[in-house]
Each structure stands twice: as structure tokens, then as C-alpha cells.
Amino acid sequence: MNAMDTELPTVTVTLWRADAVVLFDWLTSTDLDTVPTTHPAQKQALADLLSRLEWATDADITESSAGEIAAAQEEVAKDMGW
Template sequence: MHQPLPKVSIELWRSDAIVLFDWLMSVDLNTVPITHPAEKQALMDLLTRLETETDVPGVTQEQIDAARAEVAHDMGW
């Protein structure tokens, strides 16, 4: 019998969640450099959580663009 896996809770700035979700939906994870298959699975798990536990999948392109601008603000590059 499997023990439940331990969980952690994190809070993301909504704009970060939007940017991450948009990227995860558009990137080919087979081309993302990974050193272990678990890294790819963890990205897929993050995508699933963002997709099923937030309202982020319903954002518009305008909201995505605004979120990108907010996240990139004052980055210096």
C-alpha cells in the first residue's frame, strides 16, 4: 500500500501563474533541457495544477500580455 506523498503549499503571484501556464501550454517539453525524467513530470504536474485548481486557463491574450509585462517589469534585461 502506497503512503500519500507529502505536499507543500506555495502562493504564486497571479501574473507569474499566468505566464507559467501560457508557457507550459505552448512549449514542447521534449525540447526543454532536463537532466532527469522527473523534471519533465514535475513541469507537467505544475501545468495540471494550474489548469485544474485556478482560473488561469480562462485568461485572454490581453491578460497574458499584461501579466508578462508585470512579471518582466524592472528585470533589467
């Protein structure tokens, strides 16, 4: 049996929709080769997150308008607390 035949353990994460919209917008507009990392797996994990966000059928974030993105950024930023 090879690695492709085994199911890898997964973790389910619930995100506030605004967070998902902000993350998706950032990941799609960022050159991951310029993001500081200390291990190649970190860049791959970001790419994997983007892929999962693209397929999040319960939160159709891939079609967010510029206005929806701006509103999501505003919502997320006001809860920063730091």
C-alpha cells in the same frame, strides 16, 4: 498497502497571479520534450505543475485572453531585476 494508498507529502506555493498566468501560458505552448533536463523527473515535475495550474480554482488562469497574458508578461518582466 501500495504507493497509491499512501498520501504523498505536499508543498503549498503561493504565486502572484501574473506569474501563474505567464507560467501556464508558457507550459501550454511549450513542447516539454524540447526543454533541456538532466533527469526525466524534471519534465514530469513541469507536467505536474501544469496540471496543478489547470486546477487552480482560486485563480482562473486557464481562460486568460491574449491581452491578459500580455499584461501579465509585462508585469512579471518589469520586476525581473536582472
